[in-house]
Amino acid sequence: MFGNFQKSHLRIEVNASAEAIADSLLKPELFRQWLMPQQFERGLPEQLYPDLVFRASLGIVTIEHQVDVVYPNALRLILSQGIDGYHEWYWGEGWVQSRLEGVSLLPLNLGQTFALSRLRDFVTRKERDS
Template identity: 55%
Template sequence: MLGNFQQSHLRIEIDAPEAAIRESLLHSSQLRQWLWPQRLSAGLPERLETGLNFTSWVGPIAIAHQVDLAEPYCLRLLLSQGIDGFHEWMWGEGWVQSRIEGITALPLGLGQTLSLLRLKQHLASRQPT
């Protein structure tokens, strides 16, 4: 794998209930809405489950994902191809934390920050006004 070892850990507050955060992270239809510009492979089941394999693309770069853990408060993805490493999400009432580590030429910290901001924006748009 070409690239450098990178790691990033971010935690942000989100004005959303834990159930809405969980749905946005574990349901593929929700992921597709906020994960842009990353694209997910077709044919994903509605809910991510342990053992599921799928691919996403950032532009022309494919990233293979294996769902290592899908629990009520945690999602851990093992990554290969464009990133060799893992991405772990943890959440609770009003917060979400993302930890990513891997070898890649992609800017992991920037991508992680943008993903968290898009998730926060997505959840804010779902809140009743």
């Protein structure tokens, strides 16, 4: 794999319940909405589960995700192709934390910051509209 080893750890406050955050991270129908412009393959299940493998593309870059761990408050994805590494998510009432490490040509910290911002906006709006 070409690129640089990068790591980023971010935690933000989110005006949303742990359940709303979990749904937004574990249900493809929802994470497709806030992870734009990433495009996810069709045919994903209603919810992520361990050992599921799926692909997402960001322009010409494809990233393969293997779901390693799914707990009520945590998700760990093993990444390959466009990023060789892993992405961990942890959450609770009013907060979400993301840890991303890998080798890639992509600017991982920038992408992670953008994704967390989009997630915060999405779940806040979802909670407000419920």
